[in-house]
Amino acid sequence: MAMAVREPAELVEALKLPAELAESAEAATGRFPLLVPRSYLARIRPGDPGDPLLRQVLPAAAETITAPGFTADPVGDRAARRAPGLLHKYRGRVLLITTGVCPIHCRYCFRRQYPYPEEPRRAEQWRAALDCIGADSTLHEVILSGGDPLILPDERLAELMGRLGEIRHLRRLRLHTRMPIAVPERVTDGLIRVLQNVRLRTVVVVHANHPQELQGDCATALRRLVDAGFVTLNQAVLLRGINDDPDTLATLCERLVDLGVIPYYLHQLDRVAGAAHFEVSESEGREIIEELRRRLPGYAVPRYVREIAGEEFKAPLA
Numbered sequence: 001m002a003m004a005v006r007e008p009a010e011l012v013e014a015l016k017l018p019a020e021l022a023e024s025a026e027a028a029t030g031r032f033p034l035l036v037p038r039s040y041l042a043r044i045r046p047g048d049p050g051d052p053l054l055r056q057v058l059p060a061a062a063e064t065i066t067a068p069g070f071t072a073d074p075v076g077d078r079a080a081r082r083a084p085g086l087l088h089k090y091r092g093r094v095l096l097i098t099t100g101v102c103p104i105h106c107r108y109c110f111r112r113q114y115p116y117p118e119e120p121r122r123a124e125q126w127r128a129a130l131d132c133i134g135a136d137s138t139l140h141e142v143i144l145s146g147g148d149p150l151i152l153p154d155e156r157l158a159e160l161m162g163r164l165g166e167i168r169h170l171r172r173l174r175l176h177t178r179m180p181i182a183v184p185e186r187v188t189d190g191l192i193r194v195l196q197n198v199r200l201r202t203v204v205v206v207h208a209n210h211p212q213e214l215q216g217d218c219a220t221a222l223r224r225l226v227d228a229g230f231v232t233l234n235q236a237v238l239l240r241g242i243n244d245d246p247d248t249l250a251t252l253c254e255r256l257v258d259l260g261v262i263p264y265y266l267h268q269l270d271r272v273a274g275a276a277h278f279e280v281s282e283s284e285g286r287e288i289i290e291e292l293r294r295r296l297p298g299y300a301v302p303r304y305v306r307e308i309a310g311e312e313f314k315a316p317l318a
């Protein structure tokens with residue numbers, strides 16, 4: 001993380017891109033700074049301003065345009081907050097905002113405007129959320145999200161997981177993390193031992209949007225998670241100019257399956273302020289899914305869904 005690229009000028013120089021791109025990125029960054037870890041940088045093609053990985057991380061002038069319907073809290077996180085760091089939307093499962101920190105800054109992120117400073121940082125600040133979970137025996141699953149839960153050092157993660165494991169009615173622990181894609185070297189033997197050392201069945205949901213992300217050490221990290229026995233799923237976001245065509249998504253899904261990772265969700269973009277230029281229409285999305293169904297085994301086709309604030313589940317679109 002200390003070695004990650006944080007300055008547009010540095011990114012542009014490293015990738016041999018035109019200097020104007022650094023200027024426009026600088027102007028568009030706002031309160032969500034550029035952040036690209038070295039391993040991810042190594043998977044971006046130099047000299048290509050249209051590279052699908054670059055587009056996920058380089059601030060673009062379009063982020064400063066206000067678009068109607070694109071807001072700070074597009075999925076009703078505020079209304080779902082039950083305690084500091086605890087979101088409860090769906091029956092049987094709750095989500096913990098374990099940290100506000102991410103290993104990479106994805107420009108389309110639906111939590112790019114989330115008020116992270118209000119959420120717990122120190123271990124003792126989790127008391128209220130854990131009490132809430134302990135008091136509700138209808139809960140069977142806790143999702144560690146964020147930010148990215150694998151930002152936490154192994155000891156902190158182990159402590160939190162240990163406390164969750166003591167809650168008798170919990171059966172499953174899910175991690176929503178982009179770390180194996182952004183910083184694959186985070187998937188160490190030590191981390192795997194921490195994840196295995198819990199009473200709960202552990203499910204890992206990673207987040208890759210493009211097959212080019214799955215190269216080299218990323219593929220190794222995913223295979224290690226699968227080989228360690230975790231149910232490993234992928235969620236992607238349908239993104240204009242990045243993966244909005246059947247060829248790209250079919251390749252992504254097939255490579256995931258070859259690594260043992262099941263494509264879980266393809267999300268319609270959440271309408272967060274600053275991300276309108278990434279939106280693909282639902283009708284285009286449906287056509288892409290239909291084509292994926294023609295090309296792939298059923299288990300390799302992700303569920304195409306949209307999150308609607310206040311709904312009881314993520315709504316299927318196809």
Ligand SMILES: *Cc1c(COP(=O)(O)O)cnc(C)c1O
Pocket residue numbers: 080087088089090093094095143313314
């Ligand atoms: C998306 C989400 C979940 C998980 O939903 P699944 O359909 O089970 O993957 C759980 N809680 C919150 C708050 C969510 O936003």
Ligand code: SF4
Pocket residue numbers: 101102103104105106109110111112146147148178207
């Ligand atoms: S890693 Fe996830 S939470 Fe973090 S910026 Fe990217 S999409 Fe958002």
